[in-house]
Amino acid sequence: MTTSGADLGSPKGMTRRRAETRRRVVEAAYDVFTEMGIRDAPVELICDRAGFTRGAFYSNFASKEELFLAVYEVQTQERTTRLRAAVAEATAAVDPTSPDAVTRVLQDAGVLFMESLTADETWYLLNLEFRAQALRQSDLRAPTAAAERRFHDALAQILLDLLGRLGLRLTVEPHSAVITIVRLYETMLEQAILDELPDTADNRYLTQVLPRLLTALVAPADG
Template identity: 45%
Template sequence: MTTRVPRRRTETRRRLLDAALEVFAEEGFGRSTVEQVCERAGYTRGAFYSNFASLDELFLAMWEQRSATMIDGLRAAFDEAGAGEVTDVRSAVELLLPAIPVDDAWYRVSAEFTAHALRNPGLRRRMTAREDSIAEALMPFLEGLLTRIGRTVPDRAALGQALIAVHDGTTVQCLMEPGDPVVWQRRTELAVHVVTAYSAESRGA
């Protein structure tokens, strides 16, 4: 019994998170209710509140889950990179960038939640801290690749924030014109320019 309860709870949370993404994307975060999420997941309000205190908490858990998945993808791309695969900043960016997803449903949900958080100082602080932690988790992989080509990052925080800005800004453009390869190529080009601008040749390289 002691091993089955945690598994059941994990499954309940997973189904609630999956259902919430669908509901938020379809209805909009501000118009979604706990009842809608529960109905989509097939659970009662009791099951919801035994896992999350509110829809805000559920969103933040969803963001945590997606961030962990992204970091796993970055780690896999980094670990699989061959010795000669990264020869310059462009090749480093082209290796890691595909592991950072551009997702229509998630963008709609996260954009709405960001607007919601801007009206709530407590949520704003939590989102800022979460973005900082995501950028911090990304940096070891990028710095590891840059080290291979004799470059270093003088200001990790500045580069992390700049890359988040690149991702956020180009995501909406890519989603508006998903079939246009030029838009996607510009996303890559901008990332290359930013990484080049915020890194420098290592001394003695």
């Protein structure tokens, strides 16, 4: 299976009618996947939810995996848009010269970043299921890596914009910073899920670990 970034939303040259069909299938797939998981989600149920026959599915997607990548692309784009607006609002009234401004803003921004990554436990577990499948299947690795890279690059740009407003810069490559933040949070979230204490773990990470991590990765912009 080969899937390019352009294929995930509405490919160029697609008619309005087909684009609408694709959109409805993607929306239905998101609901069914979050309810049942990718492996157990029947194509027939996705098509039924979208109001189409199986033909609508196979005329747009080669597999459920390709469909999930389209769902992932739409969901991450929506989360990125909301995150960008929320970060801008959170920093608009902040005085960067205030002694506790940096710590407070980084903590608030951390909460917003984590919400964009997980949204809810079900969506996170769905991503985890697909990532495990992509690691096992070589044909899924490249499109999965490309989709993740687009999301992480968008997060990195938002982080750079945030730090710029605070007069700060990253001391490491932006993509590496995002990967570090994301992977550490995922590790803590997974442990919290296993311990059935997600709220406690989330609060500890957001109030203690993440602000210190971000502080360690930044320096004054004029330094």
